[in-house]
Amino acid sequence: MSSDSKYGVASGLNPRSLYQQAGRPACTDVRYISAEKRLDVAFEDGKQFTFTAEFLRIESPSAEVQGHGPSQKTLVPGRRHVGIIGIEPVGTYALRLKxxxxxxTGLYSWEWFYDHxxxxxDLWQDYLQRLEARGLTRDPRAR
Structure with missing residues (x-):
């Protein structure tokens, strides 16, 4: 994967035509900046969001992280340095991040990106508070 990867028309994924979920605006651009470990996502209403790879990992929509209900959400410590090594479109509604x-295992829908x-x-502050309450950190454990 190049240092700057754009997921749009060039890769066969046209976010603008894909995202009309739940009355939210269409996604117009998705770009991963690997040197900064961040994913930038833009929408047609002008909103642009920057997500760190760490945030995307600890908030993964997978059952492994979210469980099967709010009370089952797993706290994922030690991911400060995590990066994204692959991004694949899933149908016309989501991305799978590796x-x-x-x-x-998480499928990140356009709706997920917009809402998150x-x-x-708020989600980040809650994560930091939960880590502190459990005596955990964002840093990986020494082996």
């Missing part, structure tokens, strides 16, 4: 810790973009500050 992380360098080998997690790849709006709530990511």
């Amino acid at each position: 992380f360098d810790d080998l997690h790849d 973009g709006h709530s990511q500050d």
Whole structure:
């Protein structure tokens, strides 16, 4: 994967034509900046969200992380340095992100990106508080 990867018309994925879920605006651009370990996602209403790979990993929509209900959500510590090694379109509604810790089971819908973009500050603060309460950190354990 190049240092800057764009997922759009060039790769056969046209986010603009894909995202009309739940009355939310269409996605117009998705770009991964590997040097900064961040994914930038833009929508037709002008909203642009930047997600760190760490945030995407710890908030993965997979059952492994989210469980099968809010009370089953798993706290994922030690992912400060995680990166994304692959991004694949899934149909016309989502992306599958592959992380360098080998997690790849979450499907990130355009709706997920839009909603989490709006709530990511609160979700991040909640994550940090939960880590602290359990005596855990964002840093990987020494082996």
